Amino acid sequence: MTTTRTLSTLAVTLLAAFAASWTSADVVETRNGARLVGTVTKIDGSSVVLDTDYAGEIKIKQSEVVNLTTDNPLFVRLAAGTVIEGRVAPAGPGQITVSGNAGSITTSVDQVAMTWGPGERDPATVIRTWAYEAAVDITGKNGNSEQLGTAFGFRATLKGATDTLQFYTAYNRQETDDVKSSDQFKAGVDYANNFSGRYSWYLRNEGGFDRVKGIELYNVAAAGFGYDVIKKDNQTLTTRAGLSFRYEGYQNPLTENVKSAGLDFGLVHRLQLRNGVLNNSLSYVPAFDDFGNYRAQHDSFFEMPISASLWKLRIGLSNDYNSQPGVGIEKMDTTYYTRLVLNWD
Numbered sequence: 001m002t003t004t005r006t007l008s009t010l011a012v013t014l015l016a017a018f019a020a021s022w023t024s025a026d027v028v029e030t031r032n033g034a035r036l037v038g039t040v041t042k043i044d045g046s047s048v049v050l051d052t053d054y055a056g057e058i059k060i061k062q063s064e065v066v067n068l069t070t071d072n073p074l075f076v077r078l079a080a081g082t083v084i085e086g087r088v089a090p091a092g093p094g095q096i097t098v099s100g101n102a103g104s105i106t107t108s109v110d111q112v113a114m115t116w117g118p119g120e121r122d123p124a125t126v127i128r129t130w131a132y133e134a135a136v137d138i139t140g141k142n143g144n145s146e147q148l149g150t151a152f153g154f155r156a157t158l159k160g161a162t163d164t165l166q167f168y169t170a171y172n173r174q175e176t177d178d179v180k181s182s183d184q185f186k187a188g189v190d191y192a193n194n195f196s197g198r199y200s201w202y203l204r205n206e207g208g209f210d211r212v213k214g215i216e217l218y219n220v221a222a223a224g225f226g227y228d229v230i231k232k233d234n235q236t237l238t239t240r241a242g243l244s245f246r247y248e249g250y251q252n253p254l255t256e257n258v259k260s261a262g263l264d265f266g267l268v269h270r271l272q273l274r275n276g277v278l279n280n281s282l283s284y285v286p287a288f289d290d291f292g293n294y295r296a297q298h299d300s301f302f303e304m305p306i307s308a309s310l311w312k313l314r315i316g317l318s319n320d321y322n323s324q325p326g327v328g329i330e331k332m333d334t335t336y337y338t339r340l341v342l343n344w345d
Contacts, residue, residue: 026068026071028069030064042115045112048060062109073100079112130158131343132154134341135152135153150174153171166190168187169188184211185209186206186207190204203223220244220245220285222242222245236269244262246262254327258293260289263286263288265283267283269281277302284296301317302314317334
C-alpha cells in the first residue's frame, strides 16, 4: 500500500511539474490548428519569432497566427503607435489582450507592429552611429624613368535606421620625371533618406580641382529620388535620378567655363561575398543647354580583409570622362589602384 501511495504521489508530482513547465511556456496557435510551444522572442509586424527546444528558432507568418500567449511580459507597440507592457493572452480568434500594471488593451494579432523584452532597447529607436575610413597608397619607380605617386582618402559615415550621411575627401598626385601627371583634390557630402520601402531621396554636393586638366574649381550639386532595385542583406542596387547644377572654371582663357543646370543620374551596387566586398558606382551629369556636354564618373573595386585586423586591401579602377574638356586635354582619365584601407567606428 505504501509503495502504491508513493508511486501515485510521484506520478502526481511529475504531472504537476510537467504541467507547470507547459504552462510557463509561450504558445502560438495558427490558422491550420498548429500549437507551437516555446518562447516568443520577437514580433516585427510580419512574423512571430519563437525559440524552441525541439527546432531552434522558428519564424511564423504573423498573418497565420490566430492566438498568442506569453508567460512573461513584453513591450508591445501597435500599428497606431500605442505602446503597452504586459502579458499577452488570447481574446478570441485573431484577438489578443495585453495586460500589465498600466492597464490592458485588446487588439488583433495583425495590429502588433513590434515587441521587445523588459530592459531591452526599443528596436525602432533611431541610434545613429559613425564609421570612419582612411585609405592610402604610395607608388614609386626608379631607373630609366622616375615616378612617384601618392593618394589619400578619408570618409566619415553617419548611419541611422533609415538615412545615411557621408562626408568624404581624396587627393591624388602623380609625378613622372619631375612632371606632374596628376594633381586632383575633391571633397563632398552625400545624404540619402530611405523614406518608404525601396524609395529614397538624396542630396549631394562635390567640389575640388584638377590642375593637370586646368580646372581651377569644379562643383556639382544635385538632388533627386532613388529606388532600390535590389535590397537584400548581402546585396543592394540603388538607382538615382534628379536635377543638378554643374560648374567648371578653367585656367586657360581659351576654354569656356561650364555653368549649367542639368540632370543627375546615378547607380550604386554593393555585393557582400564570402571573402570580401564588391562595390560599383556610376554617375552621369548632362547639361540642359547641351546634352552633349556631360561628365561621367565610374569607380569599381574589390575589398578584402587583411587577417583579423581593421585593415583591408582594396583593388580597383576608376574612370573620369568629360565630353568637352579643356584645350589639349584628353576626355577620359583611367586610374588603376591598390590601396590599404583602415576602417574603425
